[in-house]
Amino acid sequence: MNIARSDPQLYFEDFPVGEVFDYGSYEVSAEEIIDFAREFDPQPFHVDEEAAKASMLGRLCASGWHVCAILMRMMVDGYFGRTASMGSTGVDEMKWLKPVHAGDRLSCRRTTLEARISAKRPEMGIVKFRWELVDGKGERKADMTGINLIKVRGTR
Amino acid sequence: MNIARSDPQLYFEDFPVGEVFDYGSYEVSAEEIIDFAREFDPQPFHVDEEAAKASMLGRLCASGWHVCAILMRMMVDGYFGRTASMGSTGVDEMKWLKPVHAGDRLSCRRTTLEARISAKRPEMGIVKFRWELVDGKGERKADMTGINLIKVRGTR
Numbered sequence: 001m002n003i004a005r006s007d008p009q010l011y012f013e014d015f016p017v018g019e020v021f022d023y024g025s026y027e028v029s030a031e032e033i034i035d036f037a038r039e040f041d042p043q044p045f046h047v048d049e050e051a052a053k054a055s056m057l058g059r060l061c062a063s064g065w066h067v068c069a070i071l072m073r074m075m076v077d078g079y080f081g082r083t084a085s086m087g088s089t090g091v092d093e094m095k096w097l098k099p100v101h102a103g104d105r106l107s108c109r110r111t112t113l114e115a116r117i118s119a120k121r122p123e124m125g126i127v128k129f130r131w132e133l134v135d136g137k138g139e140r141k142a143d144m145t146g147i148n149l150i151k152v153r154g155t156r
Numbered sequence: 157m158n159i160a161r162s163d164p165q166l167y168f169e170d171f172p173v174g175e176v177f178d179y180g181s182y183e184v185s186a187e188e189i190i191d192f193a194r195e196f197d198p199q200p201f202h203v204d205e206e207a208a209k210a211s212m213l214g215r216l217c218a219s220g221w222h223v224c225a226i227l228m229r230m231m232v233d234g235y236f237g238r239t240a241s242m243g244s245t246g247v248d249e250m251k252w253l254k255p256v257h258a259g260d261r262l263s264c265r266r267t268t269l270e271a272r273i274s275a276k277r278p279e280m281g282i283v284k285f286r287w288e289l290v291d292g293k294g295e296r297k298a299d300m301t302g303i304n305l306i307k308v309r310g311t312r
Contacts, residue, residue: 040225042232043241056242064244065228069196069221076198085199086212088220090251094302096244146250 008084011153012115012125019112023078026070028062030102036066061099067142068094071133074108084151086124091146098141105136113145123155164240167309168271168281177266179234182226184218186258192222217255223298224250227289230264240307242280247302254297261292269301279311 030049037046041063044051052060062070100106114128127150133142186205193202197219200207208216218226256262270284283306289298 036225040229042229042237063225063228064246065221065225068224069192069219072219072221073196073198081198088252090220090249091247092249093246094250095246 008082008151010079010083010150012084012117012127012150013153014083015112015115015125015127015129015150017112017115021079021110022107023110024074024106024108026074026106028070028100028102028104028106030060033060033062033066033100033102036069037063041065057099059099059101061101064094064096064142067096067100067133068144070100070106071108071131071142071144074106075110075131078108079110080148083148084153086149086151088146088148091144092128093143093145095143096141097143098139100135100141104141106133106141107136108133117152123152125150125152164238164307166235166239166306168240168273168283168306169309170239171268171271171281171283171285171306173268173271175268177235178263179266180230180264181261182230182263183261184226184256184258186216189216189218189222189256189258192225193219197221213255215255215257217257220250220252220298223252223256223289224300226256226262227264227287227298227300230262231266231287234264235266236304239304240309242305242307244302244304247300248284249299249301251299252297253299254295256291256297260297262289262297263292264289273308279308281306281308 034047045055045057046063049060109132111130113130116126118124127148131144132140134140190203201211201213202219205216265288267286269286272282274280283304287300288296290296
């Protein structure tokens with residue numbers, strides 16, 4: 001485990017609008033898909049290879065929430081763990097475009113859509129990102145937009 | 157583990173617009189918060205009690221994605237596990253309104269916002285729900301809207 005750093009290196013200014021940043025390489029295993037789903041999303045096509053074959057998806061696939069959790073892990077490892085984060089208020093939109101299967105190698109593309117400093121809290125930047133999750137063939141698996149609150153450099 | 161049933165009982169017709177349904181009772185533990193975060197969201201205020209005290213949140217709190225996973229688990233146990241689901245295309249909006257702490261007992265309120273049968277696929281209902289996650293004091297912790305695809309009764 002890499003715990004996020006307490007001495008952040010990236011601030012609001014480091015996320016300019018229009019920037020595209022590719023990061024991450026995460027191979028999803030069948031064991032992990034089943035473990036997550038047994039705990040949080042025990043639908044047959046997430047927890048059982050045979051049941052998945054008989055389902056409309058035809059193969060074991062990861063819970064959509066597992067996909068979100070993997071996206072988060074890649075964010076923390078890729079940049080967020082060294083970012084002066086002030087949290088997040090939520091997600092504007094999350095689309096699960098294609099099933100994620102065991103053996104898929106995922107990576108992420110982040111695009112900065114909007115960035116402004118809060119009028120009420122001048123130490124807080126409000127940044128809207130888009131995150132696209134792609135597999136090794138470049139096929140898009142998920143597409144998410146949402147807000148991160150990020151500290152302005154040099155403020156208290 | 158209760159695996160979702162392969163003999164569904166609930167179909168599109170069982171989710172009328174305007175219906176409000178309360179379900180679930182899930183107590184979140186510190187151990188679970190830390191376990192989830194170590195794997196998927198290793199930010200200090202999710203994985204370490206002491207670091208959390210020093211953070212702006214002041215206490216250990218669950219990853220937002222852990223909150224989503226808990227919401228999903230309550231859905232599966234509450235009704236989705238016996239629903240003729242045809243999947244989900246995603247989430248329209250996910251708001252994390254308040255931090256979720258160890259010891260919080262969560263429950264869920266589901267409201268059916270819209271329901272229609274697909275014009276292209278008459279066996280498929282498209283239902284828009286709102287899910288509100290509340291704690292034992294009735295404080296809202298999260299608010300999500302999204303689409304579930306649910307089979308129309310008696311179709312193939």
